Amino acid sequence: MWLNILQGTIEQGLVFALLAMGVYLTFRIIDFPDLTVEGSFPLGASVTAVLIINGANPFLATFFAFIAGILAGMITGIINTKLKIAGLLAGILTMTSLYSINLRIMGRANIPLLREKTILTIIKDWGLPERYISLIAFVIIVLLVKFILDYFLYSEIGMALRATGDSPVMIESLGVNTDNIKILGLGLANGLTALSGALTCQYQGFADVGMGIGMIVIGLASVIIGEVVIRTSRIIYATLGVIVGSIIYRLAIAVALQLGFAPTDLKVVTAVLVILALGAPALRRFMIQDEFAERLLEGGASDAET
Amino acid sequence: MLKLNKVHKIFNLGRINENHALKDINLVVPKGDFVTIIGSNGAGKSTLLNLVAGTYSPESGTVEINGQDMTSRPVYKRAHLVGRVFQDPLKGTAAEMTIEENLSLAVKRGRPRGLRLGLNKKRREEFRRLLALLELGLENRLEDPVKLLSGGQRQALTLLMATLGDPEILLLDEYTANLDPKTAVQIVEITGRVVEQGELTVLMVTHDLKQALEMGNRTIMMDQGRIILDIKGEEREKTTVNSLLGKFSEKSGRELTNDRVLLQR
Ligand SMILES: Nc1ncnc2c1ncn2[C@@H]1O[C@H](COP(=O)(O)OP(=O)(O)OP(=O)(O)O)[C@@H](O)[C@H]1O
Ligand SMILES: [Mg+2]
Numbered sequence: 001m002w003l004n005i006l007q008g009t010i011e012q013g014l015v016f017a018l019l020a021m022g023v024y025l026t027f028r029i030i031d032f033p034d035l036t037v038e039g040s041f042p043l044g045a046s047v048t049a050v051l052i053i054n055g056a057n058p059f060l061a062t063f064f065a066f067i068a069g070i071l072a073g074m075i076t077g078i079i080n081t082k083l084k085i086a087g088l089l090a091g092i093l094t095m096t097s098l099y100s101i102n103l104r105i106m107g108r109a110n111i112p113l114l115r116e117k118t119i120l121t122i123i124k125d126w127g128l129p130e131r132y133i134s135l136i137a138f139v140i141i142v143l144l145v146k147f148i149l150d151y152f153l154y155s156e157i158g159m160a161l162r163a164t165g166d167s168p169v170m171i172e173s174l175g176v177n178t179d180n181i182k183i184l185g186l187g188l189a190n191g192l193t194a195l196s197g198a199l200t201c202q203y204q205g206f207a208d209v210g211m212g213i214g215m216i217v218i219g220l221a222s223v224i225i226g227e228v229v230i231r232t233s234r235i236i237y238a239t240l241g242v243i244v245g246s247i248i249y250r251l252a253i254a255v256a257l258q259l260g261f262a263p264t265d266l267k268v269v270t271a272v273l274v275i276l277a278l279g280a281p282a283l284r285r286f287m288i289q290d291e292f293a294e295r296l297l298e299g300g301a302s303d304a305e306t
Numbered sequence: 307m308l309k310l311n312k313v314h315k316i317f318n319l320g321r322i323n324e325n326h327a328l329k330d331i332n333l334v335v336p337k338g339d340f341v342t343i344i345g346s347n348g349a350g351k352s353t354l355l356n357l358v359a360g361t362y363s364p365e366s367g368t369v370e371i372n373g374q375d376m377t378s379r380p381v382y383k384r385a386h387l388v389g390r391v392f393q394d395p396l397k398g399t400a401a402e403m404t405i406e407e408n409l410s411l412a413v414k415r416g417r418p419r420g421l422r423l424g425l426n427k428k429r430r431e432e433f434r435r436l437l438a439l440l441e442l443g444l445e446n447r448l449e450d451p452v453k454l455l456s457g458g459q460r461q462a463l464t465l466l467m468a469t470l471g472d473p474e475i476l477l478l479d480e481y482t483a484n485l486d487p488k489t490a491v492q493i494v495e496i497t498g499r500v501v502e503q504g505e506l507t508v509l510m511v512t513h514d515l516k517q518a519l520e521m522g523n524r525t526i527m528m529d530q531g532r533i534i535l536d537i538k539g540e541e542r543e544k545t546t547v548n549s550l551l552g553k554f555s556e557k558s559g560r561e562l563t564n565d566r567v568l569l570q571r
Pocket of ligand 1 (some may be wrong): 317325327341344345347348349350351353354423
């Protein structure tokens with residue numbers, strides 16, 4: 001029983017690690033607060049589900065989901081860089097459009113994949129022990145993606161991508177068109193997110209238009225937990241941290257459920273977690289320096305009055 | 307060879323805060339010249355450099371580098387010709403990336419970047435050799451993130467990066483202004499060494515009049531968007547800091563006022 005829960009939790013952590021890698025790419029590497037993720041996650045699921053129920057090869061369906069995610073991210077990038085609309089808003093615009101588009105793709109709000117062929121059923125037919133199929137498949141996929149991502153971030157283009165988030169003025173003065181790099185980065189990040197959505201729908205056995213809600217906060221929570229566990233700016237450890245963070249996040253959620261939180265409460269629990277983690281430096285200052293904290297409070301109160 | 311022809315730069319054209327920052331600038335800098343630029347606050351020195359780099363384009367006139375018209379090309383499309391060190395030491399390097407990664411970004415200056423690894427053994431050895439020229443011990447710290455370096459070390463690294471990848475022109479805008487005096491001297495020495503290596507054309511803005519006369523082979527003075535003095539050769543050798551100040555008030559009818567210059571007198 002306990003082992004089953006643990007295994008299921010790790011499997012979920014692995015699937016969502018792909019989403020977390022996407023969030024890591026945007027929020028941390030190119031320094032772009034991208035909300036497209038909330039739409040590209042269900043986009044990946046919709047594309048996969050529709051292709052699978054229409055008889056497409058599940059691997060091909062998953063690949064197309066990845067491509068669809070890339071396109072969605074690139075659109076956000078184009079809205080931001082070419083039309084000069086703020087990044088946050090650009091993401092919201094794409095995300096909102098994707099809600100309608102996902103409904104169009106699916107033709108309805110929910111597609112079950114019962115008894116359909118998926119990546120997991122195919123692997124089962126290869127003769128692997130049924131109990132561990134998902135775990136093995138996800139470990140392989142996530143590690144593969146991690147190594148490809150690591151390689152990419154150490155490549156010439158990948159380094160330009162990292163520099164774009166770190167010091168845009170500098171990398172432009174070295175001949176890189178930062179607009180195009182941002183579009184590339186957003187595409188890649190949302191491709192990973194859609195891939196995560198594609199695997200989630202095959203794992204859970206359904207795709208749903210609403211399955212993207214809260215994904216950005218989940219991704220952020222995973223990235224932050226990963227950074228606490230593995231403190232480094234070296235890419236190979238940082239991407240490992242993201243995977244570990246995603247698994248720890250799922251474990252924390254599993255514990256919260258065991259403690260009696262309703263599943264519907266989890267989003268607020270996650271959000272509070274992220275607020276605490278991101279606000280920690282400010283909170284610490286607040287609590288350590290009493291006198292200063294009091295002045296801050298006074299200042300805050302008088303600000304509120306005026 | 308750099309050529310500015312009848313260049314005007316007007317900020318906020320047609321608006322109430324319109325600002326004619328550069329007025330009819332004509333400047334020819336032959337390859338290999340090292341020009342120091344001085345002038346009061348707001349004279350247009352940084353704007354001039356920004357026009358060469360491509361940060362801004364002029365309202366009229368042309369900017370030519372090596373005979374090619376660059377007037378409205380964005381920064382990244384002339385990066386293969388122009389290296390740049392910023393006043394802010396934090397701006398010229400990527401803090402989270404390592405010293406060797408930063409250098410590898412610079413060697414691909416203005417050239418297409420692909421999916422090959424940015425670093426390899428050969429490049430690392432080359433970087434170690436180049437860093438040794440700085441004499442700051444950075445050659446033993448290739449894998450340190452740049453954020454661990456001091457302002458002076460970062461500026462020295464930026465200087466090296468600005469000369470990598472074979473640019474024609476090097477732009478230095480008060481690049482030692484944010485450093486303590488001792489480090490500033492060190493960076494200036496390094497500049498001498500790095501620039502001698504190549505056949506770079508250099509434009510250097512400085513607030514230090516003594517330095518302006520000692521470094522390079524030509525000095526121009528700017529005031530209110532115009533070049534009011536351009537000296538080289540014998541005339542420049544005879545010029546002292548005091549006669550430079552005299553020339554400024556003679557040409558502009560005012561005292562040279564620059565918050566940073568005043569400190570130096
Ligand atoms: N982006 C901009 N928008 C509007 N006005 C600008 C801009 N950049 C510069 N200016 C104006 O152009 C004029 C020239 O500025 P510039 O920065 O070139 O002076 P400077 O000679 O470098 O002065 P300093 O010695 O203070 O650095 C100033 O009046 C400045 O306010
Ligand atoms: Mg200036």
